[in-house]
Amino acid sequence: MNEKTTAELENLRGLIDGVDQQLLHLLRKRLDLVAQVGAVKHGAGLPIYAPQREAKMLAKRRAEAQAMDVAPQLIEDILRRLMRESYLNEKDVGFKQVKTDLGHVVIVGGEGKLGGLFSQMLTLSGYEVKSLDKDDWLNSQTIFDGAGLVIVTVPINITCELIASKLTQLPSNCILADLTSIKTAPVEAMLAAHSGPVLGLHPMFGPDVGSLAKQVVVVCHGRGESEYQWLIEQIKIWGARIVEAEPEKHDKAMQLVQAMRHFSSFVYGLNLYKEEADIESLLQFSSPIYRLELAMVGRLFAQSPELYADIIFAQEESLVAISDYLDNYSQALQILKSGNREAFVKQFEEVAQWFGDFAPQFQRESRAMLQSVNDMKTG
Numbered sequence: 001m002n003e004k005t006t007a008e009l010e011n012l013r014g015l016i017d018g019v020d021q022q023l024l025h026l027l028r029k030r031l032d033l034v035a036q037v038g039a040v041k042h043g044a045g046l047p048i049y050a051p052q053r054e055a056k057m058l059a060k061r062r063a064e065a066q067a068m069d070v071a072p073q074l075i076e077d078i079l080r081r082l083m084r085e086s087y088l089n090e091k092d093v094g095f096k097q098v099k100t101d102l103g104h105v106v107i108v109g110g111e112g113k114l115g116g117l118f119s120q121m122l123t124l125s126g127y128e129v130k131s132l133d134k135d136d137w138l139n140s141q142t143i144f145d146g147a148g149l150v151i152v153t154v155p156i157n158i159t160c161e162l163i164a165s166k167l168t169q170l171p172s173n174c175i176l177a178d179l180t181s182i183k184t185a186p187v188e189a190m191l192a193a194h195s196g197p198v199l200g201l202h203p204m205f206g207p208d209v210g211s212l213a214k215q216v217v218v219v220c221h222g223r224g225e226s227e228y229q230w231l232i233e234q235i236k237i238w239g240a241r242i243v244e245a246e247p248e249k250h251d252k253a254m255q256l257v258q259a260m261r262h263f264s265s266f267v268y269g270l271n272l273y274k275e276e277a278d279i280e281s282l283l284q285f286s287s288p289i290y291r292l293e294l295a296m297v298g299r300l301f302a303q304s305p306e307l308y309a310d311i312i313f314a315q316e317e318s319l320v321a322i323s324d325y326l327d328n329y330s331q332a333l334q335i336l337k338s339g340n341r342e343a344f345v346k347q348f349e350e351v352a353q354w355f356g357d358f359a360p361q362f363q364r365e366s367r368a369m370l371q372s373v374n375d376m377k378t379g
């Protein structure tokens with residue numbers, strides 16, 4: 001680089017630094033305004049997440065960007081990232097308490113990660129939350145006394161037994177709910193153990209989400225809906241989307257969404273291990289989609305084996321789904337072994353047709369994800 005080039009670059013980079021600093025001040029200003037919005041929402045009991053406002057705002061900014069010769073997707077990406085920040089910041093102000101005369105909440109398994117998240121959200125909404133864990137059962141009667149809501153969030157394999165043996169003496173108007181990732185058996189167990197209001201919940205996210213904005217919580221109605229409607233409203237105020245489902249339908253979906261998903265990741269990791277793959281060099285050679293795949297698989301092994309055993313072993317019927325997968329894998333492998341390229345292409349087209357409009361939709365979605373994966377690269 002000659003001196004002139006160096007000087008020109010330095011000058012321009014100085015100007016860019018200045019613009020970035022201005023951006024930083026604007027970000028600070030935006031965060032302060034969002035905090036004020038949070039306070040107003042808190043007072044009025046409005047949900048943290050306002051999808052209509054977001055859609056309107058994004059449409060306007062995209063049009064303005066276009067007129068200024070800025071890529072509309074650029075401003076949309078930036079604003080979406082800022083909105084994520086807003087959810088975190090609005091959360092700090094707390095949430096409106098929908099039910100003010102509840103009595104306290106007991107979280108059975110409150111020291112677990114998901115229990116901790118619900119405890120935090122309920123506390124931020126003004127409820128008194130008590131945790132009941134393994135060592136507290138001697139005191140349980142005192143802890144349950146006066147409780148308005150009991151939430152069970154213990155490992156799946158002990159959930160039903162715990163409900164049947166330990167939750168039969170709750171105050172009669174107390175709401176009994178669980179957060180288990182299967183629903184048929186726990187909801188039945190709760191209905192049998194308790195004569196008051198019962199509902200099953202399944203938060204479709206891990207405990208590390210930061211905010212519940214846009215996250216899905218599945219609700220399976222048990223008994224006494226009008227008594228626990230406030231809890232559903234409360235969860236909506238946290239920003240989550242409620243999906244109502246029959247327990248059986250939910251459990252069937254979980255065979256693919258959870259058991260199959262995690263089992264496949266487990267086998268994928270197992271295979272890398274047995275093949276003695278060199279992750280370091282795989283990372284060096286990885287395309288963005290492969291990086292994403294390694295991330296999906298690798299994150300499994302950063303978590304508790306007990307948790308995943310629980311999820312994978314939760315339903316016997318998952319065995320059928322997983323065995324079918326193995327059969328299809330074998331059949332596809334047969335096509336490959338026989339060198340029948342035509343058969344592969346034909347099968348591919350058949351599946352593509354079955355995916356229909358979802359295939360291009362997933363392609364668009366994954367494009368944005370892959371670009372983010374690439375953005376995260378350093379060096």
Ligand SMILES: C=C(O[C@@H]1C=C(C(=O)O)C=C[C@H]1O)C(=O)O
Nearest residue numbers: 034037048049050053054083086
């Ligand atoms: C700040 C608000 O809360 C959320 C965050 C938004 C933002 O950061 O612009 C927009 C809508 C809401 O989902 C609001 O409602 O205006």
